[in-house]
Amino acid sequence: MRWCPSCCENYWSPSDFGNCRKCYEEANKTKEELKHENDDLKAKVDFLSLPLGLHSPSFSDVVLVASDDGLGHSDAIPVPIPAHRAVLASRSPVFRAMLENEMEESLSGTIKLGDVSCDALHSFVHYLYSAEASLDEGMAIDLLVMAEKYQVKHLKTYCEKYKVSKLVWENALMNFAFARQYNAKILEKAALLLIMDNMDKLSKCEVYIELVEKDPRLVVEIYEAYLSMHSQG
Structure with missing residues (x-):
């Protein structure tokens, strides 16, 4: 031995x-x-990966402007955030399309982002340069929504992994609905597995009652996934 x-x-x-x-x-x-x-x-x-020399603010050639000050004051004076066209275009195909064509953003050098706070925009731009962001629940949601809208896949994955790390039964259904809305597959799968592990609690959940009224299709998909899992087992 x-x-x-x-x-x-x-x-x-x-x-x-x-x-x-x-x-x-x-x-x-x-x-x-x-x-x-x-x-x-x-x-x-x-x-x-970027060409050398594009990290200095002194060489910025475009500015981004949020729609409000983060407090819901859409009439507040926006604070422009300097950036580089090459950086934005390399990170986001949506920005690339704006800047490569003779759109208003390309001609004016100003990109206005609606439905986003100044804080979220600062974090978004910081991530585009550093691939790092300081997240809490609210910021993770804001940045994931922006990442989906501007097709920044790396940021979307980053936010999804954070959201998955915070998943508990109490927020699983809400996160599942959110994930479906913004095509967040990683979060969707994790939330669905947690829901299926707690099916006995599902109908008692307040969010469940709201979903039955507003989006019963999602509820049906949960039951179908649960039944499919058990039929295979």
């Missing part, structure tokens, strides 16, 4: 490359986590 060289407690198996089953599975789990982390870092490198 031989002991596992990693934990020195359990017998090792040749089929597990010289480790006991427990250590073998933990090592594989660590490898999978490292692979996910490495893939995330590669995606971030691709997102951040």
